[in-house]
Amino acid sequence: MDYSCVFPQQLDKNNSRNTSDAVKMALSISTLSLLILLPHALTSTSHLAVISPQDPALPIGSSLTVLCAVSAELGLAASSLYWTLNGRRLARSTYTVLSPTELSVTLHRLNGSQQQSGDNLVCHSDNGDVLAGSCIYVGMPPEKPDNLSCWSRNTKDLSCRWSPGGQGETYISTKYILKYKLRWYGKEKECQDYNVGQPYTCYIPRDLAIFTPYEIWVEASNQLGSATSDVIILDILDVVTTDPPPDVHVTRLGELDDQLSVRWASPPALKDFLFQAKYQIRYRLEDSAEWKVVDDVGNQTSCRLAGLKPGTVYFVQVRCNPVGIYGSKKTGIWSDWSHPTAASTPNSKRLQTGSCDPKSEEHNSTLRQELKQFFGWVRKHTYGCTNVSIKLYDQWRVWLQKAHKTRNLVLQSGKS
């Protein structure tokens, strides 16, 4: 199945809806009131002209000569005809009149087709009527598909994805077939469900064997060639993933303002086939893109996150890896992350105290500077004041603060 093609764009809806009801009404009334007697010739294309070649497929850069042979009974001269490619008229210099009813055109250095349904090369009569057309497919053969990987959900099914290889764009319709077979038993099977959600994917829903390896590969083909990916060999049990853990709850731990408790349930499939599961948690701040991962959760279904910021909203997700499937020691593939659960840590309980420290640091630094200079001068120019220094000043300040506090306490206790 190929995938790349037209996607619905924001088409100019106004234009297409300008056939407003009023216009439609007028149109249909005039159509209804018209006596329609269409000449038979205008309702049939089958014998107006014949183009060859029809629907050619060519590699990019090729040249092509196309012939339009118009029906003699139309009475049109070949020299009066013209060609368009994708609606654009082609230069007369590229035409060659081969006979009174045959006109050819030569195209050089063709680019990849504009649409997957093929480029439209049309032969017109001089008044613009369409006489005949041919679809031209210009592209490249497919490259070898690569990056083939597969995973199984709960050992029941197998999903595979691959890349188209090379540039990825072949310009023409390219089909991919995913094939698989049990390694030591010859029968080859084809995957049927393609592009489930994403391009270059296929889904095998059932009838898969375990405890025995599969060979899997992708074959790409189009009108210009084909290519096959490398074969991968895997045992379903080696590529198992499961659903994300359900019922993830994140709650506060009492008054603790830097911790949150995360709890979840084990995925339901666990009891069907898994021996145990291991989990991983990740969390981030509400407005941050950086996740922090907690790796050593083991197989518990709860965990305590510590070292968090108080009064902050966190988003938390959990995922699961099935390990030890049917007794093997191997790990499987991590599940998707659970839907984010949000919770907030409590606000910090510590009082927002006004700082006891001197507030106006700037004042002090000018004062201190001056004092230092003063004490320096005193030490030099006086006798007996050798101990005077800025340290003394600081000690005095400390003493002052203590004295201030005591006074306040006395005052307060005095009040009560």
Added chain:
Amino acid sequence: MVGCVQVEDRAVTLSNERNSIERTYELTKYLDHQLKEIKDTYLLYLGPPFSDPDFSPPRPNISSLAVPSAATRVDLWRGLENGARLAQNQRAYSVLLCAVRELARSTLCPYLQSSLLHFCSGLSGLLGSISGLMNALGYTPPLPTDGHAPLTTPALSPRPALNDFTRKVEGFWVLRELQSWLWRSAKDFTRLKKRLRA
């Protein structure tokens, strides 16, 4: 007394029919709306000149377009009996449903293909609605409504298109006919409703 009971029954029946017609009318409008989107995407898929606004290639003379023409003379249209009116609609959509299915099948683009198939189920519903109406109003039993109606002109058996360009032209016309018919059906059902009120 018996006469009064009969009249009452008839009124109830007609009221049911009018509701059915109203629903069918609504379905027609809905499909018309859906078709606009699909048609725009499909024309882009076909590429220019099909996607150019004034483009109109000659209409192919093939079985998948062997529908009664939506366009008709005003006097003929007005004069249509209820049964004949419904029958024309039914015949048109039978043929067009087949044609759109074929269109879907040959579309390379998976997204477009699923849109077309989804549209087909809507069309199929419309067909069923019309057949149901015909039954309820006591008209000729309808043709099989699964969209694979046996063609009344066996000579025009479906054949694959000669080439891809011709197939594009056919697809272009199928969607154009479908659009004409959805416009016309809306008027047909409005007229039917009026007539049943009388």
